Amino acid sequence: MESTLPLTPAVRRLLLISGVLAFAGAFYSDMAVLSNSRDPFGAPAIWLPCLVTGPLAGLAVLERPWSPSLGKRVAVVVIVSLALTLWDVFQSAGGRTAWGVQETCGLLFLIVCTTARPEQPTTAATWAFVLGVAALLLPLRVAQHWPEIIATGYIMTVAVAISISIGCAIRALEARKERTAREVRQSERLALARELHDLIAHHMTGVIVQANAALTIHTAAPDKVGPILRNIVDASTETLESTRRLVRVLREDHHMALRPGELLTELAELVAAYSAASAHGDSTARLEVTAAARTAHLSGEVEISLFRLVQEALTNVRRHAPGACTTVHLDAEPQWVRVTVTNTSPAPGATRPIGGHGGYGLLGLRERVEALDGTMHAGGLPGGGWQLQAALPLVTPAVS
Numbered sequence: 001m002e003s004t005l006p007l008t009p010a011v012r013r014l015l016l017i018s019g020v021l022a023f024a025g026a027f028y029s030d031m032a033v034l035s036n037s038r039d040p041f042g043a044p045a046i047w048l049p050c051l052v053t054g055p056l057a058g059l060a061v062l063e064r065p066w067s068p069s070l071g072k073r074v075a076v077v078v079i080v081s082l083a084l085t086l087w088d089v090f091q092s093a094g095g096r097t098a099w100g101v102q103e104t105c106g107l108l109f110l111i112v113c114t115t116a117r118p119e120q121p122t123t124a125a126t127w128a129f130v131l132g133v134a135a136l137l138l139p140l141r142v143a144q145h146w147p148e149i150i151a152t153g154y155i156m157t158v159a160v161a162i163s164i165s166i167g168c169a170i171r172a173l174e175a176r177k178e179r180t181a182r183e184v185r186q187s188e189r190l191a192l193a194r195e196l197h198d199l200i201a202h203h204m205t206g207v208i209v210q211a212n213a214a215l216t217i218h219t220a221a222p223d224k225v226g227p228i229l230r231n232i233v234d235a236s237t238e239t240l241e242s243t244r245r246l247v248r249v250l251r252e253d254h255h256m257a258l259r260p261g262e263l264l265t266e267l268a269e270l271v272a273a274y275s276a277a278s279a280h281g282d283s284t285a286r287l288e289v290t291a292a293a294r295t296a297h298l299s300g301e302v303e304i305s306l307f308r309l310v311q312e313a314l315t316n317v318r319r320h321a322p323g324a325c326t327t328v329h330l331d332a333e334p335q336w337v338r339v340t341v342t343n344t345s346p347a348p349g350a351t352r353p354i355g356g357h358g359g360y361g362l363l364g365l366r367e368r369v370e371a372l373d374g375t376m377h378a379g380g381l382p383g384g385g386w387q388l389q390a391a392l393p394l395v396t397p398a399v400s
Contacts, residue, residue, distance in 0.1 A: 019109060023058050026101040030054055045088050045141070049100025053080050057106020061113065070117065074110060074127050081107065081134040088141040099142050104156075107135040108163045115167025116174070128167070132160045205315050206235045206277040209322075231277060263303040264289060264330075267310055271328055274314045285314060285326040296332035302392045305368045306330070306339055309376075312365055313341035313388045321386065323347025336391045345384035365390075 030050035037046050060073040067073070081103060114127035139152035214228045271287045298306070310328055317326050326343040362378055369376040374392040381387055 019061065022105045022109075023102065026054070026058075026105045029101040045084075045091065048084055049103055049141075053077075053084055054100050054102025054106065056080060057103045057110070061106055061109045070114065071123075071127065074114060074131060077106065077110065078130050078134045082137065085134070085137045085141055099138060104135065104138055104159075107131050107138075108159055111135070111160065111163040112167045112170070115164055116170035124167075124171075128164060132164070135160050204235075204239060205318050206273075207232050207239070209318060210235070210277065235277070263298060263306060264294065266307055267328065267330070270307070270311060270314065274318070274326075283318065283323055283326075285317075285328065288327060288329045290331045292332040293330045293337065296337055296394060298337060298394065301372055302337060302394070305372060305374075305392060306337070306390075308368060309339055309365055309388070309390050310341060312362070313343075316362075317341075317343045317386070321346040324385065332394070335394060337394055338389070338391045340387065340389045342381070342387045343385050 034047060034050045041047050057077050060077045063070075084100075111128050111131045114124055114131065117124060136153060136156050139149055139156060142148075142152070210228050210232050214225050214232075218225050267289075268287055271285045274285045275283065313328075314326065317324055321343050324343040324346050326341065329340040329342070331338045331340075366376050369390050369392065372392050374390060376388070376390040378388040379386070
């Protein structure tokens, strides 16, 4: 069969086995007809279908590096088959005695190949049409009367229709596979964008804040610049490690949270690092975890989504409300786990760091939450400040 056909390995094996069995049976049938003839090599109409056109059609189905293009092979087989059929029809009486089972199988398999190939539909339809005509005219070689022609023609019509249907089914499978591949690539690009933002933006924002602080105090308090630079080095190293972990996770077929089962530890470290990275120590954050949340069994998808929610919320506070006090509250119910991140108004006179404009963080978070059948709300508070609330189910939906 065609090695370039859009086939899955299972379908390819099935067609290969079917093709081998079909051509083996066809060769046996042709040899039986040839051996049972009184004068097998006396009339070309008997031995040509068995020894010439049949093997030629079978070889045309095969795809090898040295093989001509499929269009050329189809043209040769159709011309030879139609020429032999017309010669049988118009030759002297008594010469029409061989059909050519190998040739029939070759024509039908070529119909499958041409219909299934991912070329232009017009080209595939043209090739399938000429092959179908050649196959439908084969009964004229042996049929002498109209009832025989109609009966054998009906059989060949059904065989041609089945071959076209198989080819169209393979073509549809390939189209669906390509569509699925495009959707997966798009999904991976969105996941990559979210992960890049979630993993890197948090650390880079800290680097920018501390760099601005170093620029502010390097003349007045040069002795404090050293610790800030060391913090920048640590944050940059963590950013690099986050990038490496991201690449490793994206290369895996199935991945869960970066550190599954350690959500509370990660959140505590994240909140502590946020407070420690504050430029002047005026931005504080605390973590509140209820007893229900400590004992709740969370899936990997929920863990990493909760971590990303808190990480993005703290990053937004640092960008848009420097000097604000932040509270991260984690609670659990029988069916839901809830996280709330609340911050006060920014400190008076605080300046926003460079790069503090809005981006795609909340959009990515909403996609994460909705993918797990959760809910999320973010907005300003009446007395000033900002609050992000999200609820995620303890049992994540199955991926269909």
